[in-house]
Amino acid sequence: MYYPIVFSVMVYGVFExxxxxxxxxxxxFVSGLINVAVAVYFQFFSSIHFDSAKELVTFLEGRTNLTISEYALDIEYFLKMDYQLKEITPQFYKYDAPIRHALLVLLLLLPVLVWCFQIYRDVFGWQKKSNVKWYASPYFYMLLSQLCFVPMFVIHTDWGRHFAPLFAMQIFMFLFYAAKGEPAMVYACENMCGRMKKHPWIFVVSILWIAKLDSFGARDFLKQATYLFDFLQRGFFIN
Incomplete structure (x- = not known):
């Protein structure tokens, strides 16, 4: 899930x-191929030395006081991908309304989306003024790396676990490029500081709003998004 961060560091070096x-x-390029090959191997071809999820749970319960889900381990390590695609994912889309929940999550996190948009706009604006070619810009590939999340959202049901790094990684990437003194990111950060000084209360209210939001769960969306979804469903009859 966090590979785009590694990728962003690599493309910074490639397109410095x-x-x-x-x-x-x-x-x-070689490093990327190795990472992809290892990920495919562990996802589709690797195995563990236990015959069943029950046997694995018995082994783990003797080594932790945490509650262990046998069903989760069965899905993760013993059931075929066909079961995920034919049984779990369709039920998730049918009963959990993930797309509508996701739209509400984006609505609640609108301040973060606006800030990210402003930073990318300033970054690419600076590069356009500096006549930087798009294919020589690390930011283009940094944005492209977000497509790594598409298969996970399509196949898996733990959208909360994917939303969290999707947003967190944007901040990590911005901080890395700013720390490196990359001119386009420095320009974008300076513009953001100017907006904060010009409209401080907008940023204060936005930060307080975000701070009041609950954290993502593994399969759970933001708690506030679930509350809002339930309210809209019962109040406005969303089917």
Whole structure:
């Protein structure tokens, strides 16, 4: 889930100073292939040395005081991907209304979306003024790396566990490029500071709003999004 952060660090090295470094590109390409191969292997071909989820639960319960879900372990380690695609995912889309919940999550996190949009707008605006080619911009590939989340949202049902890093990684990426003194990100951060000084109360209220929101669960959406969904469903008859 957090591979886009690693990817962003690599593309920074490859496209440092907005030009392609051939040696770094070759190293990043090989590293990327290895990472993909390892991820595919662990997801589809690896196994653990237990015959059943029950046996695994028995083993783990002797080593922790946490509650262990046999069903979750069965899905993760013993059932085939076909079961996930034919049984679990369709039921999730049918009964949990994930798309409508996701839209409400985005609505509640609108301040964060606006800030991210402003930063990317300033970054690409600076690069356009500096005549930087899009294919030589690390930010283009940084944005492209977010597509890694698409298969997880399509196949898996633990959307909360995917939403959390999707938003968190944007902040991590911005901080990394700012710490490196990358000119476009420095320009974007300076513009953001200017907006904060010009409209301080907007940022104060937005930060307080975000601070009051609950955290994401594994399969759970924001608690406030669930409350809002239930209210809309009962009050306005959303089917």
């Amino acid at each position: 100073e907005n030009r392609v470094h051939a040696g770094r590109f070759a190293a990043a």
